[in-house]
Amino acid sequence: MTAGRPVTFDPKVPEGGYHWWYVDALSDDGRHGLTIIAFIGSVFSPYYKWARRRGPAEPLNHAAINVALYGASGHKWAMTERGQNAVARDRGHFTVGPSRLAWVEDSLEISLDEMTFPLPGRIRGEIRLHPENLNTEPFGLDADGLHHWRPIAPTARVEVALEKPALDWQGHGYLDSNWGAVPLEASFRRWDWSRSPIGRGSAVLYEGERRDGSPFNLALHFAADGRATPFDPPRPCPLPRTRIWRIPRATRTEGDATTGIEATLEDTPFYARSLLRTKLLGETTTAVHESLDLDRFSLPIVQAMLPFRMPRRSRSPAG
Numbered sequence: 001m002t003a004g005r006p007v008t009f010d011p012k013v014p015e016g017g018y019h020w021w022y023v024d025a026l027s028d029d030g031r032h033g034l035t036i037i038a039f040i041g042s043v044f045s046p047y048y049k050w051a052r053r054r055g056p057a058e059p060l061n062h063a064a065i066n067v068a069l070y071g072a073s074g075h076k077w078a079m080t081e082r083g084q085n086a087v088a089r090d091r092g093h094f095t096v097g098p099s100r101l102a103w104v105e106d107s108l109e110i111s112l113d114e115m116t117f118p119l120p121g122r123i124r125g126e127i128r129l130h131p132e133n134l135n136t137e138p139f140g141l142d143a144d145g146l147h148h149w150r151p152i153a154p155t156a157r158v159e160v161a162l163e164k165p166a167l168d169w170q171g172h173g174y175l176d177s178n179w180g181a182v183p184l185e186a187s188f189r190r191w192d193w194s195r196s197p198i199g200r201g202s203a204v205l206y207e208g209e210r211r212d213g214s215p216f217n218l219a220l221h222f223a224a225d226g227r228a229t230p231f232d233p234p235r236p237c238p239l240p241r242t243r244i245w246r247i248p249r250a251t252r253t254e255g256d257a258t259t260g261i262e263a264t265l266e267d268t269p270f271y272a273r274s275l276l277r278t279k280l281l282g283e284t285t286t287a288v289h290e291s292l293d294l295d296r297f298s299l300p301i302v303q304a305m306l307p308f309r310m311p312r313r314s315r316s317p318a319g
Contacts, residue, residue, distance in 0.1 A: 005103050006134050006152055007177070009094035015056040017181045018043045021094075021101065023110070023129055024195070024288050025158035025173035026275075032071035032169050033265065033288075034160065035273070036110060036127070038094060038101050039064045043184050044270075044297065045081055046306040052183065060084040064310070065099045067114055067123050068273075070265045073165045078114035078123050081312040097313070106130065108153075108175060112162075117309055125162030129173055132156055133201065133226035141206075141216055142187050147180040154195065154202040154222035172197055174288070185294040187211050192250050196280055196287040200224040203280045205233065205252055208292075219252070221281060231281065239276075242267040249291045254279045262286065269305060270296035 013019045018041035026033045041059025042048055048062035063086070066079040080097065088095040093102045098113035108129040116123060131153035138150040151174070158173035174195050180187070191208025201224050207217040219233040237259045239249035244267045253259040257279035266273035276287040296302060 005092060006131070006136070007103050007108060007175075008091045009089045009101065009103075010091050011179065013040050013059040013179070014181050015058060016052050016183065017041055017059055017179070018183075019059075019177070019179040021152075021175070021177050023108070023127075023158070023173060023175050025127075025129075025156075025160070025171050026286070026288070027071070027160075027169040027171035029169070032069075032073065032160070032167065032171070033275075034070065034127075035066070035068045036112075037066040038096065039066065040087075042081055042310075044306070045310060045312075046303045047081060047312050049183070049303065058084065060087050063087045063096045065096050065101075065112070065114065067112055068266065069123065069165070069167070070263075073167055075265075076116050076121065076123060076165065077309065078116045079310045080115060080117075081310055083313075086313070117311060122164040123162065124164045125160075125167070127161070128159045129153065129175055130157045130159075131175065133222060133224055135222060135226045135228055137228060139218060142210060143214070144187075146182050147178070147184070147187055149176065149178050149206065151176040151195075151204055151220070151222065151228075154204065154226065155197070155200070155224070174202065185211075185298050188292075188294050190248075190291070190293050190295070191216075192289070192291050194251055194276065194278075194287040194289040196278065196285040198281050198283050198285060203231075203285075205280075207233070234280065237278075239274075242272045245269050245272075247272040247291055247293060247296075249274065249289070251276060251278060251287070251289060252280075254282070257284070269299075269302045270294070 023036040051057035061084045064081045069076040110127040132155040141147040153175040156173040234254045237253045259278040262275040
C-alpha cells in the first residue's frame with residue numbers, strides 16, 4: 001500500500017488549543033493491548049489548565065506522549081509532560097523528550113523511552129503501524145468549528161517490539177487525530193467513542209453531549225479502501241458504571257444483541273477505557289471503547305490528583 005504521508009506533525013496549534021494523535025492496538029491472540037497518545041497542548045494536563053488561568057498559554061510548552069500497556073504483561077502507564085525545549089517537530093517527525101513519532105515510507109514508526117507511574121519502571125522499544133486503509137476527511141464535532149476529528153487509518157496492522165517490558169506481538173490497530181482551538185471542557189460535557197473491526201474495514205461510534213446541552217452522534221463504516229459511509233446508529237445500550245470511580249458508560253448495538261464488557265482497561269476519576277463484545281453492521285465484534293466525563297475532569301479534587309499520574313519535566317529534554 002502506497003500511503004504517502006497521511007500524517008504531518010507540524011500543524012499550527014493556537015494558544016490554549018490542542019492537537020493529538022491516537023493509536024490503539026489489540027494482539028491477534030487477545031492477550032495484549034496498548035494505547036499511545038502524542039499531545040501538543042495536553043488536554044488532560046493540570047499544568048496546562050493552570051497556565052491558561054494565568055493568560056494565553058503556549059501548547060508546545062505542554063507536550064506529552066502517553067503510553068498504556070494492558071494484558072499478560074500487566075498494566076503499565078507512562079505520561080510525562082515536557083516543556084517546549086524538549087519538543088522538536090517538522091512535517092514527518094514529532095519528538096517529545098526521549099520518545100519520537102515519525103512517518104517513514106508507508107508506516108508510522110514510534111520509538112518509546114518513557115518512565116512509568118505511579119510505580120517506577122520503563123517502557124522502551126519500537127512500535128510500527130501499517131495502515132490498511134486511509135481516510136482523508138475530517139469531521140467537525142461542534143457547531144462553531146472549534147473541534148475536529150480525523151480517523152486517519154481506521155484499519156491498520158501494528159507490530160510491537162519492546163525491550164522493557166519484553167514484548168513482541170502483532171495485532172489489529174487504529175490511528176486518528178483530534179484538534180481544537182479551545183479546551184475540551186469548554187465545549188463538551190461528556191462523550192463515548194468506540195472503534196470495532198468489521199470485515200476488512202471498521203466501524204466507529206462517536207457521540208456525546210456538548211456544553212450547551214446539544215448532542216452529537218457519528219456512526220461511520222470505513223470500507224477496505226478507507227471510504228467513510230454513515231449508517232443509522234443502532235439502539236442505545238447502557239453499560240454498567242466502572243467499579244472504582246463509577247464512570248458512566250454507554251454504547252449502541254444492533255437488534256436484540258447483548259453487549260458485554262470483556263475488560264475494563266482504565267478506571268479513572270474522569271474516563272474509562274474498556275473492551276466490549278457487541279454487534280454492528282451484522283457482525284459480532286470486539287470494540288475498543290472510551291467514556292470521558294469532562295465535568296468530572298474539571299473538579300478541583302480531580303485536578304489536584306492528576307500530577308501523581310502525570311508528572312512534568314520542564315527543563316531536561318531527555319530522560
